[in-house]
Amino acid sequence: MEDFLPYLAVLLPAMTAAISTGAPILYATLGELVMERGGVLNLGVEGMMMVGALAAFLGCYHTGSPWFGLLCGGFSAMLMSMLHGAICLIFQGSQVVSGLALTIFGTGLANYLGTPYIQMKIQGFTALDVPLLSSIPVLGPIFFQQDVLVYLSYILPFLLWWLLMRTRFGLALRATGENPAAVRAAGISPGAVRWAALMLGGFLVGLGGAYLALASMRMWVDNLVSGRGWIAVALVIFAFWRPGRAVFGVYLFSGITAYLFRAQALGVGIPTAFLSMLPYLMTLAVLLASSLRGKDSGAPADLANNLRPED
Amino acid sequence: MMSGWRIVSRTEPREWGSVVIFAAAFALSLLICGLLLQVQGKDGALGVGLLLSGGFGHLYSYGETLLKAIPIFLCSLGVALCFRLQIWNIGAEGQYVIGTLGGTWFVLTFASLPGWLLLPGMLISAMLAGGFWACVSAVLRQRFGMNEIISTLMLNYIGIEILKYLIYGPWRDPAAMNFPVSPYFSDSAVIAQIWNSSFWLDFGLSENIVDVMAQLCGRAHWGILSCLIAGCLCSFFLQKTRLGYEITAAGSNAKAARFAGIPYSRLVILVMFICGALAGLAGIQECSATLERLEPHIVVGYGYTAVVVAWLAKLRTVRIAFFAIILAGLRVGVENVQLELQVSNSFANTLEGIILITVLAGQFFNDYSLKRKFS
Numbered sequence: 001m002e003d004f005l006p007y008l009a010v011l012l013p014a015m016t017a018a019i020s021t022g023a024p025i026l027y028a029t030l031g032e033l034v035m036e037r038g039g040v041l042n043l044g045v046e047g048m049m050m051v052g053a054l055a056a057f058l059g060c061y062h063t064g065s066p067w068f069g070l071l072c073g074g075f076s077a078m079l080m081s082m083l084h085g086a087i088c089l090i091f092q093g094s095q096v097v098s099g100l101a102l103t104i105f106g107t108g109l110a111n112y113l114g115t116p117y118i119q120m121k122i123q124g125f126t127a128l129d130v131p132l133l134s135s136i137p138v139l140g141p142i143f144f145q146q147d148v149l150v151y152l153s154y155i156l157p158f159l160l161w162w163l164l165m166r167t168r169f170g171l172a173l174r175a176t177g178e179n180p181a182a183v184r185a186a187g188i189s190p191g192a193v194r195w196a197a198l199m200l201g202g203f204l205v206g207l208g209g210a211y212l213a214l215a216s217m218r219m220w221v222d223n224l225v226s227g228r229g230w231i232a233v234a235l236v237i238f239a240f241w242r243p244g245r246a247v248f249g250v251y252l253f254s255g256i257t258a259y260l261f262r263a264q265a266l267g268v269g270i271p272t273a274f275l276s277m278l279p280y281l282m283t284l285a286v287l288l289a290s291s292l293r294g295k296d297s298g299a300p301a302d303l304a305n306n307l308r309p310e311d
Numbered sequence: 312m313m314s315g316w317r318i319v320s321r322t323e324p325r326e327w328g329s330v331v332i333f334a335a336a337f338a339l340s341l342l343i344c345g346l347l348l349q350v351q352g353k354d355g356a357l358g359v360g361l362l363l364s365g366g367f368g369h370l371y372s373y374g375e376t377l378l379k380a381i382p383i384f385l386c387s388l389g390v391a392l393c394f395r396l397q398i399w400n401i402g403a404e405g406q407y408v409i410g411t412l413g414g415t416w417f418v419l420t421f422a423s424l425p426g427w428l429l430l431p432g433m434l435i436s437a438m439l440a441g442g443f444w445a446c447v448s449a450v451l452r453q454r455f456g457m458n459e460i461i462s463t464l465m466l467n468y469i470g471i472e473i474l475k476y477l478i479y480g481p482w483r484d485p486a487a488m489n490f491p492v493s494p495y496f497s498d499s500a501v502i503a504q505i506w507n508s509s510f511w512l513d514f515g516l517s518e519n520i521v522d523v524m525a526q527l528c529g530r531a532h533w534g535i536l537s538c539l540i541a542g543c544l545c546s547f548f549l550q551k552t553r554l555g556y557e558i559t560a561a562g563s564n565a566k567a568a569r570f571a572g573i574p575y576s577r578l579v580i581l582v583m584f585i586c587g588a589l590a591g592l593a594g595i596q597e598c599s600a601t602l603e604r605l606e607p608h609i610v611v612g613y614g615y616t617a618v619v620v621a622w623l624a625k626l627r628t629v630r631i632a633f634f635a636i637i638l639a640g641l642r643v644g645v646e647n648v649q650l651e652l653q654v655s656n657s658f659a660n661t662l663e664g665i666i667l668i669t670v671l672a673g674q675f676f677n678d679y680s681l682k683r684k685f686s
Contacts, residue, residue: 105664
């Protein structure tokens with residue numbers, strides 16, 4: 001029994017870390033989920049997060065206001081998302097290729113423009129204890145001694161669930177992902193709905209990138225996002241395109257990752273090289289788990305198809 | 312959709328359409344790059360000039376461009392084969408890395424073998440390693456229906472981590488002052504450069520000619536032969552063999568192909584293996600010919616450039632060669648810009664991304680035309 005105590009002791013800091021490392025992935029996953037529910041596959045999440053992170057960093061660096069940085073992050077990724085919209089919704093380009101192009105371009109652009117700022121620090125968001133709640137034993141330190149953006153991320157899934165499942169807009173959005181022709185027959189433009197999905201989703205993805213710059217790192221480094229955008233894409237599949245399952249997937253992912261990192265510090269025989277591969281291996285595991293679960297994965301029927309321009 | 316205009320799909324694509332579109336997209340991309348340089352306070356026009364002259368304008372540009380075109384072409388050939396079958400293999404980068412590791416393992420383990428065994432052994436070992444790495448994604452896709460875009464990408468990251476582990480750990484040369492490099496390959500495992508000045512001097516060629524030729528060929532190496540062989544085999548395979556025909560058929564309609572009795576799963580695994588093998592070959596050649604040992608610098612994103620090339624070339628072999636040279640030239644040009652204007656090397660990725668985006672959007676004008684309404 002004595003032997004297990006250290007492992008239990010790291011559980012608490014590991015879960016605290018899981019919440020804060022999970023938050024940016026949660027924002028990005030929910031953003032991608034909104035876009036895919038509307039029928040647009042956007043593989044540019046990685047690039048969009050990079051651009052969002054850089055814009056957030058620059059916004060905060062030059063004005064000193066992390067909130068302004070956050071808005072910069074959201075809106076810049078929204079612009080990237082609209083570029084995807086321009087290519088796929090107007091110019092009829094392949095959604096897969098356009099998304100990959102967005103990733104190549106966004107990663108390159110952010111690294112290029114960020115070079116002069118490497119290692120420079122910003123104030124960013126720091127932990128802000130919630131009065132009363134933060135003094136709850138065990139749960140308090142895990143959930144309520146985080147930064148503001150984490151608290152926002154608690155509310156966001158509920159808001160999105162409400163938006164998607166309980167509003168007319170959400171109904172139109174889901175219908176556009178399944179059957180755009182039916183949406184048009186109902187007198188709503190599926191193109192307009194997809195634009196809205198791209199803008200909202202892009203903004204959320206940008207918040208994910210912004211979180212990395214403003215709260216996780218609080219400085220600029222090359223390749224800041226390092227694959228987290230792809231994890232978000234994988235987690236949408238794992239979530240079967242449902243916001244609630246996305247939350248579960250994100251925290252499962254970040255929880256296991258954070259625990260293994262802490263456990264290694266205790267001197268368990270986990271090689272460091274294995275740990276640096278861990279996020280990618282975990283992403284593969286996430287995908288494997290979702291493909292082992294059933295054939296009917298719940299993907300929107302019209303996902304990745306373009307609307308025909310002639311109609 | 313647009314007021315006053317109607318979008319009509321073209322029945323026949325315009326003659327020269329794709330050439331015009333590429334030229335226009337290319338020009339637009341250079342303009343954007345110039346603006347990006349201007350944003351960082353550099354002279355944009357000068358930068359674009361340096362980019363073009365560095366890649367295509369000097370005597371030394373040609374050898375350097377060819378040197379970079381070799382791995383890009385090999386990777387792209389394999390990627391295009393996968394794309395033909397509608398397999399979105401983005402993993403050439405990781406297959407390139409693992410191939411390099413396979414080849415390096417052979418060279419370091421069997422260093423004492425005679426040259427006629429060591430060199431082919433190295434190449435084959437690299438191709439097998441790269442091929443098997445690609446097969447991981449292929450099997451995961453066919454067996455579990457796992458999305459190959461994400462799995463190949465994750466295997467890229469994992470492959471690079473394996474490289475780092477080996478080069479910072481067991482394969483680090485103790486004599487290299489703690490630098491993360493492997494010991495040098497033995498001479499017989501080094502792929503020679505095309506131009507051998509001392510040989511031609513001995514042969515009696517005048518010093519001027521030898522000098523010019525040495526500049527022209529630069530560091531380009533005999534790996535170019537593997538490009539010719541692979542390119543020819545690939546064309547032959549796709550156009551003259553039953554299997555090649557099946558790949559094209561299954562790519563255009565996977566369901567119909569299954570009904571026609573084409574072994575779809577096996578085809579997927581085959582093309583992925585070929586792609587991995589070609590990427591692995593590209594990796595070990597780059598390693599052996601230009602660095603003569605394993606270094607982390609071996610990973611420079613050729614695998615991603617290959618995806619761009621395959622798509623720009625619409626998967627056609629000859630066009631892949633053309634676009635591989637163009638994008639290799641741009642990489643050389645970017646190095647020139649880097650040197651002269653001190654910008655970061657991610658400028659190359661930015662440029663490639665912009666070209667891909669502009670060509671992708673420009674494609675629209677080849678497929679559709681705008682007609683005035685009520686005319």
